[in-house]
Amino acid sequence: MKEIKILGTDCPKCKRTTALVEEVIKETGIAAHVEKVEDIMEIMKYNILSTPAVVIDEEVAIKGRVPSKSELKELFSN
Amino acid sequence: MFDWIEQFADWVVFKLLSMEPGQHLAEALNFFIYDSLKILLLLFLVIFLMGIVNSYFPIEKVRNFLSRNKLYGLEYLMASLFGVVTPFCSCSSVPLFIGFVRGGIPLGVTFAFLITSPLVNEVAIGLFVGLFGMKITLIYVISGILLGMTAGIILGQFRLERFLTPWIKEVLANAEQESESFQLEKTPFRERLPVIWAEVIKILTGVLPYVLVGIAIGGLMHGYIPEGFFERYMSKDNLFAVPTATILAVPMYSNASGVLPIVQVLVSKGIPLGTAIAFMMGVVGLSLPEGMLLKKVMTLKLIGIFFGVVTLCIIISGYLFNIIL
Numbered sequence: 110m111k112e113i114k115i116l117g118t119d120c121p122k123c124k125r126t127t128a129l130v131e132e133v134i135k136e137t138g139i140a141a142h143v144e145k146v147e148d149i150m151e152i153m154k155y156n157i158l159s160t161p162a163v164v165i166d167e168e169v170a171i172k173g174r175v176p177s178k179s180e181l182k183e184l185f186s187n
Numbered sequence: 188m189f190d191w192i193e194q195f196a197d198w199v200v201f202k203l204l205s206m207e208p209g210q211h212l213a214e215a216l217n218f219f220i221y222d223s224l225k226i227l228l229l230l231f232l233v234i235f236l237m238g239i240v241n242s243y244f245p246i247e248k249v250r251n252f253l254s255r256n257k258l259y260g261l262e263y264l265m266a267s268l269f270g271v272v273t274p275f276c277s278c279s280s281v282p283l284f285i286g287f288v289r290g291g292i293p294l295g296v297t298f299a300f301l302i303t304s305p306l307v308n309e310v311a312i313g314l315f316v317g318l319f320g321m322k323i324t325l326i327y328v329i330s331g332i333l334l335g336m337t338a339g340i341i342l343g344q345f346r347l348e349r350f351l352t353p354w355i356k357e358v359l360a361n362a363e364q365e366s367e368s369f370q371l372e373k374t375p376f377r378e379r380l381p382v383i384w385a386e387v388i389k390i391l392t393g394v395l396p397y398v399l400v401g402i403a404i405g406g407l408m409h410g411y412i413p414e415g416f417f418e419r420y421m422s423k424d425n426l427f428a429v430p431t432a433t434i435l436a437v438p439m440y441s442n443a444s445g446v447l448p449i450v451q452v453l454v455s456k457g458i459p460l461g462t463a464i465a466f467m468m469g470v471v472g473l474s475l476p477e478g479m480l481l482k483k484v485m486t487l488k489l490i491g492i493f494f495g496v497v498t499l500c501i502i503i504s505g506y507l508f509n510i511i512l
Contacts, residue, residue, distance in 0.1 A: 153358070
């Protein structure tokens, strides 16, 4: 079970990232728990400077941009 | 350099659509095709180049550089310069602000970065080269850097730390110097390219509708507004023109890429360039949505001071341009 967090305040890029992550999980059928983190204090604990960011099992995998689908698939399968 | 685009536009309008040269509609259409192709090409080039730079020099490196090196006053210039090559989305302004200040970077220096980064960005540069040419673009970029620097230095003098919101003060008080080991990512260019490419396409498709609508409106105005129309209302001697243009520009934001093509036509019809540049800086550099986001870390008073100082600097540079150009 993967613990996936999407960090980002309510911006268009963050929404697109969330949609993509959910899409990839549906397509690949990976067991994962997705959480959206919108609280800025919570976000800052991950020490990032730009949003959106994708955190997999407490490790920042993507920051500051919307990932591509194939990228996410690869990250989730590791 | 763009002859072939002009020939293509001529061919489409006069040969393919067999319209008469000299007609209002034909000239407007010709202008639209030529301008959109040229600007698209330039936007593509600039965004791509900036994407490469940014891939090798991400924001984390900027922060580390600014917080670890003693720069003896040069830090304002460096922050401002970094702002040019680092793309910035206004929704990242809060994490960026906290990250910078927590890394021990002074408020004034952080502001210098926050001002220049949106003001001189890849989309603005691409549009400027396409619409106004290299010389004006260079003037815009250099003055953008100087403006961020100056406003940063001024803001740094005010000891603004007391106007931060309580919780951010707490965050700063508890912050120990973070020893973040920045892993040098040794990703080869071949693997970076797809990521850079995807960003380029995303940015381009994002601004494309605004740019096209802007050029279309500009094209229509180009054909229908008589030469020198605005000189009567907005001459260089009109002292109120620059502040009015700047203050009108501050609330405009998401349609910056649509506004620039229109401004270019206004300039060609007689609006002084300094007034126009002040207007564009207001559109591109300051935005109310950004101000709203910053409310999380700054009190309204601080946001007011921040916007006020930047607006003032923009107005002054507008006057300067009208005198020099």
